[in-house]
Amino acid sequence: MHEDTHLLADTVKKAAREAGALLAKGYSGIDRVTFERKGASDFVTHYDQSAERLIIDYIRQHFPAVGFLGEESGASPAHNSNVTVIIDPLDGTNNFLHGVPFFSVSIAVEQNNELIMGAVYHPLLDELIWAEKGQGAYLNDYRLICPSACPLTEMLVATCLPYHGKGDCDLSIRQQAAIMPHVSGIRSPGSAALEIAYVALGRFDAFWSQGAKLEWWDVAAGILIAQEVGLMVTDIQGQAAPSCLENSLLIAPSQSHQQLHSLLDKA
Secondary structure (H helix, E strand, O other): OOHHHHHHHHHHHHHHHHHHHHHHHHHOOOOOOOEEEEEOOEEEEHHHHHHHHHHHHHHHHHOOOOEEEEOOOEEEOOOOOOEEEEEEEEEOHHHHHHOOOOOEEEEEEEEOOEEEEEEEEEOOOOEEEEEEOOOEEEEOOEEOOOOOOOOHHHOEEEEOOOEOOEOOHHHHHHHHHHHHHHOOEEEOOOOHHHHHHHHHHOOOOEEEEOOOOOOHHHHHHHHHHHHHHOOEEEOOOOOOOHHHOOOOEEEEOHHHHHHHHHHHHHO
């Protein structure tokens, strides 16, 4: 990879940590965090907005030409650059609002519409899960290896669930009903970026989502991390085109992926 790409990756990781420190400080506050309603079951806090501004300003200091796609600020076009930084400054806002300690900073980088870097940071645990295309995936400085597939009956599977005003509840219920009798557990802790990264870490055995309404900034960083550790990443139909993966996603070791795909296909 080009030297500038490594420098951009280091800058992204530092930006994620800086934004995470801001979120951790807000989370530790005694008072309940105030928020605004963007839409049905869609909330934004001062911390979402401040963390995104921090990330953009920090990266722009070092790479002024790159473009940005942020959950809060929208798209900012690049200037003579084919690089776009994709930001979810607080993935798991609802958890953050309720004092649930499961949220993350998620930053991905695309070059010519191809993912080349991803970082997901859990500030409360100081865990940075990251990857560069062709260079593997890491937890802080420890290189990850692909988790082994386990029998369906031993699998702990993560998912994102739809809820009020967001997603297809009926489809999600059918998919859960298809999987539940075959696995040891299903979890929906509330941060898609972290859930996907946790599959790369082996903490979850797989991740799927279709009924929930996800956006590209929710999943882009996690997708590259999963790919770089050697997991199979497709939509529910088994296709790997990145353009469709935010709305339909299945991530698992190859053997488990085939088994889960067969179950979900019946739903």
